[in-house]
Each structure stands twice: as structure tokens, then as C-alpha cells.
Amino acid sequence: MRKPALLRLSFLLFLTSAGPVSMPAAGHTARPSPSADAKCAEQVVHALCGKQVALLGESREHAFGRTLEFKAELVRRLVDTCHYNALFIESGTYDFLQIEKTLESGHHVTDAMIAAAIGGLWSNKEVQSLVPFLRERGMAGSLTLGGLDDQLGGGTWASRDMAFDLVQHLPDSDKSRCHGILQRRLSWHYTADAPYSPSDKEKIIGCLNEIQGRLSQPEEAREPWAEQDNAMVESLKRNFARDFTEDDFTKSDQELKWMNDRDRSMYLNFKWLLSRLPPHSKVIVWAATVHVAKDLTGIDEFEGREPLGSYIRRDFGDRAFSLGLSAYSGEYAFADRPVQQLSAASASSLEGQAFLQRDSDAVYLSRKQLEKRGSVRGRPLGTSSSTAHWDNVLDGLVIFRKEHAPAWLHR
Numbered sequence: 001m002r003k004p005a006l007l008r009l010s011f012l013l014f015l016t017s018a019g020p021v022s023m024p025a026a027g028h029t030a031r032p033s034p035s036a037d038a039k040c041a042e043q044v045v046h047a048l049c050g051k052q053v054a055l056l057g058e059s060r061e062h063a064f065g066r067t068l069e070f071k072a073e074l075v076r077r078l079v080d081t082c083h084y085n086a087l088f089i090e091s092g093t094y095d096f097l098q099i100e101k102t103l104e105s106g107h108h109v110t111d112a113m114i115a116a117a118i119g120g121l122w123s124n125k126e127v128q129s130l131v132p133f134l135r136e137r138g139m140a141g142s143l144t145l146g147g148l149d150d151q152l153g154g155g156t157w158a159s160r161d162m163a164f165d166l167v168q169h170l171p172d173s174d175k176s177r178c179h180g181i182l183q184r185r186l187s188w189h190y191t192a193d194a195p196y197s198p199s200d201k202e203k204i205i206g207c208l209n210e211i212q213g214r215l216s217q218p219e220e221a222r223e224p225w226a227e228q229d230n231a232m233v234e235s236l237k238r239n240f241a242r243d244f245t246e247d248d249f250t251k252s253d254q255e256l257k258w259m260n261d262r263d264r265s266m267y268l269n270f271k272w273l274l275s276r277l278p279p280h281s282k283v284i285v286w287a288a289t290v291h292v293a294k295d296l297t298g299i300d301e302f303e304g305r306e307p308l309g310s311y312i313r314r315d316f317g318d319r320a321f322s323l324g325l326s327a328y329s330g331e332y333a334f335a336d337r338p339v340q341q342l343s344a345a346s347a348s349s350l351e352g353q354a355f356l357q358r359d360s361d362a363v364y365l366s367r368k369q370l371e372k373r374g375s376v377r378g379r380p381l382g383t384s385s386s387t388a389h390w391d392n393v394l395d396g397l398v399i400f401r402k403e404h405a406p407a408w409l410h411r
Contacts, residue, residue, distance in 0.1 A: 036362040037070060040398050043364040044074060044323060047396055049082040052282055053320040055309050057289030057394070060382040063332040065406035067325045068126035070398065071286065076133055078284055079143055086144040086277055087134065090287035091119040093147035093235050093269050094158035097228045098165075100145075103138065111135055114145070119153040120335065124406035146273040148266040148287065148308070150235040152186060158232075159187050166229055167207075169214040178207035185240075201243050208233050208240075231272055238265040253304065260306045263291060267311040285312070289324045289381050294395070299388045302381070324380035324394040328355055330403030332383065339405045342383060350378030350390060354399045365397045 048054045056074065058067050078084040089096075095117035102109055111131045118127065137143035152158055163182035167175045181203045183189070190196045215223075215230045242258055266287075274283060285292060285308075292309040296302040312320050328351040329344040345351035350373060354363045371391035379385045380397055390397065 036360045037066075037073075039360075040362045040364040041070065041074060041077065043366075044396065044398065045077050045081060047366070048078060048321050048323070051319055051321045052280075053285060053312055053316050054078060054084065054283070055285040055287070055292035055312065055320065055322045057287065057292040057322065057324045057380070059325075059332075059379075060288045060290045061332060061334055062121045062288065063334040063383075063406065064325070064327065064330075065124070065126050065332075065404045066327070066330075066400050067403065068122070068124065068406055070325065070400075072127060072130040075130060075284055075286070078282075079133075079137060082282065084282040084284050085142060086146065086273070086281055086283040088146040088148050088270060088273055088283060088285050089118060090149055090266070090291060091117060091121070091147045092149050092151055092153055092156060092158055093273075094152070094162055094232050095156050096145050096147040097232055098157050098162075099138070101225050101228055109135055109139060113157075114138070116156050117145070117147060119156065123335070123410060124408045126406050128409065144273075144277060144281075146269075148269050148273075148285070150239040150262070150265045150269070152239070162186060162232065166211050166232065169211050169223060169226075169229065174210065178210065181207050196243075198244055201240055204240055205237065208237055231269075235265065235269060238268070256304045260304075263306060263308045264311075266291065266308045270308065270312065285309075289322075289394070292322050293324075293381075293393045294322050295392050297392070299381075299386045299393070301384075301386055321395045322393075324390075324397045325400070326351055326378060326380040326397060327400045327403035328352065329401070331405045332403060333405035333408070335408055336410065340383075342403055345379070345385075346377070348377070349385065350376045350380070350397075351399050355401060361401045363399045365399065367391045367395045370394065370397060 056071050058064065058071065075087060079087075095113070099109055099113055099117060102113070114131050114135050115123070115128060118131070122128075134143065134145060138145055163179050163186050166182065167179045170178060181200075185196070185200065185204050188196075190200075212230060212233050215226045215233070238261070242261055245254055245258055270285070274281070277283070287308065290296070290302065290305070291307050293307045294309050294313045296305040296307055296310075309320075309322050313322070327342060330342045331339050332342055333339040347353075347356070353373065353376070354365065368391075371389070373390065375387055375389050377385045377387045378390060380390065380394065
């Protein structure tokens with residue numbers, strides 16, 4: 001079955017202020033200045049502290065180490081200084097729900113459980129340095145962790161054990177049958193001779209509907225963890241609903257629909273997770289900028305996209321803040337792929353203008369400063385440039401003079 005880039009990626013997992021500032025000198029190799037990053041962090045914390053939802057973006061390649069270091073430190077600051085009490089990540093929702101069940105059972109949660117839940121997209125030293133902090137705050141009850149995505153990653157509780165847990169809601173006569181059907185898909189046990197087929201999908205949805213029927217009993221008759229397990233089933237059904245639609249990506253904007261359906265699913269998970277938090281909770285959303293953007297209208301490559309951030313902006317207005325991160329130059333790498341050079345941005349680009357006549361290693365641009373730049377080419381969304389009025393896309397943007405590749409743990 002041919003899959004789009006996003007779906008192929010999911011299977012790969014199975015494995016300071018702007019103002020007049022000189023163009024970077026050729027061959028600039030100075031190491032990032034901690035004071036420059038600290039100054040940007042102070043500005044970002046000041047902008048985010050009074051918000052209810054802080055959406056922290058990154059390139060869609062998930063391949064920039066300095067960005068990830070900055071975001072990890074920002075999460076610590078927002079939790080400890082600004083009293084944010086939830087972190088929702090662009091990772092599968094399933095392992096995080098299992099972590100919640102583990103905590104509610106009074107059992108210990110390990111760093112390995114949290115690292116697996118965060119997933120292979122962020123299996124690097126920059127993000128993993130945050131894991132003990134998340135575990136400690138989660139165990140203390142001061143931070144709720146959640147996954148937004150309905151996709152499945154390898155090496156997770158979801159791929160190994162979720163099927164067994166979900167079928168426990170079924171009568172004994174149906175457990176074995178549905179366990180086999182679900183586990184084959186969750187661990188992707190298909191071959192060229194016996195590929196995944198629409199009939200497999202139909203059987204899977206049938207079993208999920210059977211489980212959901214048992215979970216919809218009156219509250220007093222429900223089994224333990226019915227609420228969390230029902231959320232898992234809902235996410236799985238939305239995920240599997242997209243299976244095979246990618247075979248028609250050349251027809252009727254099906255690829256756009258696939259991506260929008262995924263963002264819509266993340267929003268539904270966001271709403272559900274938020275509904276279970278105490279009133280007036282403050283939530284950090286960690287995801288790619290193409291998901292946390294307020295609006296992608298008018299950007300050619302992304303025309304028609306309805307990102308998660310657009311739904312959150314509709315619900316929260318100015319109480320939500322979308323932060324982007326970009327770079328003037330440097331290196332990047334994803335997982336086991338070779339390190340690649342990020343070509344220096346042109347003098348007329350958003351990144352080039354930010355460092356014009358400026359010696360700093362990092363710059364923070366507010367929404368008003370982005371607005372003053374009008375329509376300009378830039379790469380806050382990824383390694384390739386797009387032309388946009390970036391104040392319509394983001395509320396603030398951090399730009400690093402020089403990026404570096406993450407230190408991947410399984411290279």
C-alpha cells in the first residue's frame with residue numbers, strides 16, 4: 001500500500017527584539033551564546049506567562065537540536081515560573097493514557113515509559129534531558145502529560161500491549177478473536193504475501209465497535225478505566241478511517257483531506273484532555289509549527305490546511321499564543337539520516353532581515369515586529385522557504401543564527 005509522507009513517517013517511528021541589526025560574516029562559526037538564548041527565553045516567557053495555551057512549534061522535519069534545547073528549557077520555565085500544569089505532545093495519545101492509568105493505580109512511572117510515549121520523533125539527548133523533569137512533576141501531580149496524535153509508533157506500549165488491555169472489556173468468547181485482529185495491525189504484522197487490506201480494516205473497526213459498545217454501559221456498570229479506554233478506541237477509529245484514502249491522493253485533494261483529518265483528530269484529543277483538567281488550567285502544546293500555526297491561509301504549499309492551532313485560536317482567542325522557531329543557517333538531521341546543511345538565508349528573507357546589522361546569536365520577534373515585515377519569504381515551517389505575512393501565522397518567532405543537528409540516541 002502506497003503511503004503519504006506523513007504516514008511513511010509514522011512507520012519510520014516503528015523502527016531580542018527586532019530593530020536595526022550586520023549580515024552574518026561569511027563562515028561565521030561562533031558557538032551559540034547562552035546569554036542570547038537566555039534573553040530570548042526571557043522575552044518568550046514574558047509573552048507566554050499570562051496565556052492559557054502556549055503552542056510551541058518547530059520545523060516539520062523535527063531535526064533541529066538548538067530548537068529542541070530551547071523548547072525543553074522553555075517547558076521547565078513555563079511549568080515552574082508560570083504555573084502551566086499540562087503538557088500535550090504531538091505523539092500518540094495511547095501511551096500517555098496508560099501512564100495516567102498507572103499513576104491513578106498508585107504505581108511508579110519510569111523515565112523509559114515517558115520516553116517511549118514521547119516517541120521516536122524526539123529520541124534525542126535534547127528532548128530526553130526533559131524526561132526526568134516530566135516524570136517528577138507527573139508523579140507529584142503538578143503536571144498532566146498527554147498525547148495529541150492518533151498515530152501509532154514503534155516500541156510503545158500501544159504497539160505491544162494495548163490490544164490485550166482493550167479486549168478485556170469483551171466477553172471471553174470474543175477476546176482471542178479481536179486480540180488477534182487488533183494486534184496484527186497495531187504491531188504491523190503484514191507481509192507482501194499477506195498485505196494489509198480493506199477487509200482487515202473492516203474487521204478491526206468491527207472489534208473496536210464491539211469494545212466501545214461494552215464501554216458505553218451506564219456509569220455504575222462500567223469497568224475500571226472505561227473513560228481512558230474509550231478515548232483510545234475513538235483515536236484508533238479516526239486513525240484507521242484514513243487507511244487506504246491515501247491511495248487516491250491524486251484525486252480531489254485527498255492528501256489535503258488526510259492531513260486536515262489528522263489535525264482535526266489532534267484537536268478532538270486536545271479538547272478531551274482539556275475537559276478533564278481543573279478549571280483555568282494552563283496547557284503547553286508541543287508540536288510542529290505546521291500544526292500549532294494560527295492560520296496557514298495564503299501560503300501556497302499549505303493552502304487549504306486547517307491546523308490544530310486554528311481550532312485552538314478559535315476557542316481561546318488571544319489567550320492562546322503560537323510560537324515558531326527558525327534559523328538563519330546551520331545543520332540539521334532526522335534520526336538515522338545524514339546530517340545536512342541548512343543554507344544561509346538570503347538577505348531579503350525573514351531570517352536574513354532579523355540579523356541585519358546585528359551580532360546576536362538569537363533574536364525574538366513579537367507579532368507586531370512580524371507584522372512590520374509584511375509579506376516576506378522565510379522558513380519557520382521547515383527547511384524550505386515560504387512567503388507569508390508571518391504575523392497571521394504566529395504570535396512570536398525565535399530565530400537562531402546557527403542551528404545544529406540533534407544528538408540522536410539511535411544513530
